[in-house]
Amino acid sequence: MAAPIGQPRVRLPASAKAGEIIEIRTLISHVMETGNRRDQEGKTIPRDIIKRFVAKFDGQEVFAMDLATAISANPYIAFPFKVEKAGSFEFTWTNDAGEERKSTAELKLA
Amino acid sequence: MTSMGMRRRHLLAAAAGMAVVTTLPRAAGAQMQAATAEAVRKATGGKEPQEGRVTLRLPPIAENGNTVPITVTVDSPMTAADHVKTVWIFADKNPTPDVATFHFTPALGRAQADTRMRLGQTQDVIAVAQMSDGSFYMARTEVKVTIGGCGG
Numbered sequence: 001m002a003a004p005i006g007q008p009r010v011r012l013p014a015s016a017k018a019g020e021i022i023e024i025r026t027l028i029s030h031v032m033e034t035g036n037r038r039d040q041e042g043k044t045i046p047r048d049i050i051k052r053f054v055a056k057f058d059g060q061e062v063f064a065m066d067l068a069t070a071i072s073a074n075p076y077i078a079f080p081f082k083v084e085k086a087g088s089f090e091f092t093w094t095n096d097a098g099e100e101r102k103s104t105a106e107l108k109l110a
Numbered sequence: 111m112t113s114m115g116m117r118r119r120h121l122l123a124a125a126a127g128m129a130v131v132t133t134l135p136r137a138a139g140a141q142m143q144a145a146t147a148e149a150v151r152k153a154t155g156g157k158e159p160q161e162g163r164v165t166l167r168l169p170p171i172a173e174n175g176n177t178v179p180i181t182v183t184v185d186s187p188m189t190a191a192d193h194v195k196t197v198w199i200f201a202d203k204n205p206t207p208d209v210a211t212f213h214f215t216p217a218l219g220r221a222q223a224d225t226r227m228r229l230g231q232t233q234d235v236i237a238v239a240q241m242s243d244g245s246f247y248m249a250r251t252e253v254k255v256t257i258g259g260c261g262g
Contacts, residue, residue: 021219034228036205062217065225068208070201072177072226072259079212082188082219 002097003031003048006074010091015108016083024055025078028093028101034069050075052094057107058087085109146200146207146236150248153198153238159248164197164239166251175229175259182212184221184239184247194221196240202250203233228259 006029016022028050035047047069055063063079075093089105142150150159167181184194193216199209212223221239229235236250 025224034205057217060217061213062215063223064213065223066211066213068210069206070204070209070228072228076224076226078224080218080220080222082217 002095002099003033005030005050005093005095005099005101008091008093008101008103010089010103010105012081012089012105012107014106015110017110018083018085020083021080022083023078024081024089025076026053026091026103027074027076029074030093030095032067032069032071032073032075036069048096050093050095052092053077054092054094055079056090056092057081059090083107083109142234142236143202143207146202149198149200149207150236150238153196154240154246157244157246159238159246161248163247164237164249166235166237166249168235168251168253170252171254171256172229173256175231175255175257177226177259178229178253178255179224180227180235181222181224182237186221186241188214188216188219188221190216191242193242194239195242197221197223198238199227200236200238201227201229201233202236204228204230209235229253229255230258231255 008028011025013022030050033045033048037045039045049069051067053065054061065077067075086109087107091103093101163185165183172178182197186194194214197212200207201209209227210225214221232254234250234252239247
């Protein structure tokens with residue numbers, strides 16, 4: 001069974017000026033099990049990671065990341081975004097089992 | 111099996127490894143593990159990455175290999191006509207070299223991404239960037255790891 005995908009946390013300014021480049025910082029709790037580890041009985045613990053992150057702005061994909069087992073537990077992902085207009089972000093994390101966790105955020109023009 | 115046979119097999123394996131290394135792009139600088147060289151070749155489709163434009167920021171010494179902060183930036187205007195499309199991160203001596211693949215768009219305004227990675231031992235971290243014109247750029251940097259982070 002896949003490990004739970006924890007509550008996502010996203011930080012970005014509530015408002016920004018047009019033309020400004022803001023930073024969006026995201027964190028989600030997840031074990032990111034590599035599949036290389038063994039349990040106490042010597043059995044391999046199956047791989048179970050967040051394998052994809054997608055950020056959309058008003059429905060348009062602006063940034064995405066494919067994660068491998070070498071990404072640390074509780075993946076932290078940050079990226080810039082150039083503000084042109086107000087709108088809404090949607091962030092999606094997907095694990096190996098295809099389960100998704102979504103988070104949304106609004107951006108206002110200052 | 112005779113020890114001679116064994117030795118021959120090792121020599122063959124070594125020769126195969128060297129063949130991989132010698133076909134590496136010169137921009138790679140130092141040698142890479144065969145698996146890493148293969149991963150880079152897969153990313154670029156065999157094209158030779160140039161040096162420059164890509165900057166990797168990692169601590170020179172990581173006390174804990176379980177969580178090593180990494181920032182990759184690429185020098186690009188990030189316009190519709192000229193932008194960074196993809197950035198691959200590889201760890202040369204991890205059990206598997208793949209770390210992350212970032213997909214960029216001009217909407218970002220700047221080509222940058224930050225994350226935290228696992229490093230099993232002291233090794234080179236490599237970034238390969240694909241530009242919208244189809245060219246590739248590469249950077250590499252060494253991180254000394256005090257405690258490895260691959261759950262071994």
